Amino acid sequence: MKIKNVSVYTCLQPLKIPFSHASSGLVTNLEGVYVKLEAEDGTAGFGEVRGNCSYFTGDTTGAVVSTICSAIAPKMVGQDAENLNVLHQIIEESLVGNTAAKAACDCAAYDLAGKLAGKPVYELLGGKLNDRLPSEENIPFMTVEEAEKRAEEIIDSGCRFIKVRVGGQQFRYDEERVSAVWDVIRSRGVQDEVVYSVDANQAWNTREAIRNLNRLAEYGVTIAEQPVHYNSPIRLKELKENxxxxxxxxxxxxxxxxxxxxxxxxxxxxxxxxLIKCGGIYNAVRLMNLAKAHEIEYMIGGMDEGMMAVAAAVQCGAVAETKLFEVHGHVRIKADATSGLVVHGSVVEVPDGPGLGVTVREEMLKKVFSAI
Ligand SMILES: [Mg+2]
Known part of the structure; x- marks a missing residue:
């Protein structure tokens, strides 16, 4: 079955609650970019990636759309929709980098292949290991009192993976919130069950990170995510040793x-x-395999992004050999164009429908390109 048409859409996604962390600044809207692959028999597969990620991947919505339209989509038309290896090669060889644009095309290819086969994507990946994905809950920049209340809500909801955003203007403010949350964890008697992590989103230099993380370790924190700038393994290695x-x-x-x-x-x-960083489902599975071979732990996660994008990460989570998930980045969107993903508190159910297992309402999207 050949791909007969590729279309690209955008969708502005206002948030119920704006967010900010050490590198994002204030984010009030997400900007979804959707790719639709249509097969000769009319079956359609969708993929989504968030466009306004300049602080994270360097992407903007315009750049992602332009890359898909000019460099990738025209090459997918006429290809065998069921041969994911060939489609992956075409996407990868279209241009270097540009993993966000590639991810949207890759996820659409998996959705379409799954729908044509009448199988969920996790079956295309070899079969499901997880039915439900208990996801991490975040404690953003907020007052100590608010952080305590949020920690109580998180623990009482049954969630056992907590991440505090750190790297604010003053470390004292980070330490107070991390300490207060640890007190809540201990007062609930769940310190042996909780995975307690912090994410500094590159806020610190190596010297600051060594000092700050050694302090935060006193409060039961066992995972520190991206404390220093992204572009130097040497910085992280020095930090790891200290x-x-x-x-x-x-x-x-x-x-x-x-x-x-x-x-x-x-x-x-x-x-x-x-997926937005690695270029989609195909490469996420390669990352999982490489990590496992080298005893590197991994978390399956995503950005704050639309449900279609999250659904692709959920399919990866279904086949992942980890207990660390962060796959409900869509829950703060006011009106998502996609439906079908079921979330109970912080637990995401793996959908069993064909493809990515969710449905998109095309009338909520704005069409910006079509290649036939
Ligand atoms: Mg992070």
Whole structure:
């Protein structure tokens, strides 16, 4: 079955609650970019990526759309929709970098292949290991009192993976919130069950990170995500040698090639896998396999992004050999164009429908390109 048409859409996604962390600034809207692949029989597959990620991947919505329309989509028309290896080669060889644009096309290819086969994507990946994905809950920049209340809500909801955003203007403010949340965790008697992590989103230099993380380790924190700038394995390695907790790379480890370099350097204990960074489902599975072979822990996650994008990460989570998930980045969107993903508190159900297992309402999207 050939791909007969590729279309690209955008969708502005206002947030119920704006967010900000050490590198994002205030984000009030997400900007979804959707790719639709249509087969000769009219079956359609969709993929989504968030466009306004300049602080994270360097992407803007316009750049992602332009890259898909000019460099990737025209090459997918006429290809066999069921041959994911060939489609992956075409996407990868279209141009270097540009993993966000590639991810949208890759996820659409998996959605279409799954729908044509009448199978969920996890079956195309070999079969499901997880039915439900208990996801991490965030404690953003807020007052100590608000952080305590949020921690109580998180623990009482049954969630056992908590991440505090750190790297604010004053470390004292970070330490007070991390300490207060640890007190809540201990007062609830769940300190042996909770995975307690912090994410500094590159806020610190190496010296600051060594000092700050050694302080935060006193409060039960066992994972520190991306404390220092993304572009140096040497910084992370120095930190790893002087820090008592596990170091997870997020911004610094995007692709399979990045992970190979960080493994060679011995610079990380774990990585945060996101489809927007690695280029989609195909490469996420490669990252999982490489990480496992080198005893690197991994988290399956994503950005704050639309449900279609999250659904692709959920399919990866279904086949992942990890307990670390962050796959409900869509829950703060006011009106998502996609439906079908079921979330109970912080637990995401893996959908069993064909493809990515969700449905998009095309009338909520704005068409910007079509290649036939
Ligand atoms: Mg992160």
């Amino acid at each position: 820090c008592p907790m596990k170091l997870f790379g997020d911004e610094c480890v995007a692709t399979v090639e990045d992970l190979a370099r960080y493994i060679e350097m011995g610079a990380v204990d774990g990585i945060h896998i996101k």
